[in-house]
Amino acid sequence: MKAFLSNSPGKSFSDENYTVIKKSLANNEVVDKHSHPGNDVIITIVKGKIKVLVDDEEKYELDPGKILKFDGVNSVAIKAIEPSDFFVTLIKK
Numbered sequence: 001m002k003a004f005l006s007n008s009p010g011k012s013f014s015d016e017n018y019t020v021i022k023k024s025l026a027n028n029e030v031v032d033k034h035s036h037p038g039n040d041v042i043i044t045i046v047k048g049k050i051k052v053l054v055d056d057e058e059k060y061e062l063d064p065g066k067i068l069k070f071d072g073v074n075s076v077a078i079k080a081i082e083p084s085d086f087f088v089t090l091i092k093k
Helices: none
Strands: 010-014 018-025 030-034 039-054 058-062 067-071 076-092
Touching: 018 030, 058 067
Parallel strands: none
Antiparallel strands: 010 018, 018 076, 030 076, 039 058, 039 067, 039 076
């Protein structure tokens, strides 16, 4: 097979260098504070709006078309401002 298609929430694709996770959150749903040491993290939002708190101090609002990248050693917490779909890509360092 030359291509793979995924549309379900959860882990979409992975190999030894990366993991792609699709997240769907309802309005006001949260992803509790956590970190991904050893990875660069990229959050790409495709629907809705989310608030992202990086390392308890940097605040970002993401809506479609915005991409956020940070070092996975930093903590991250996410709250949906409205129903939202986004991808989290973990790239091993």
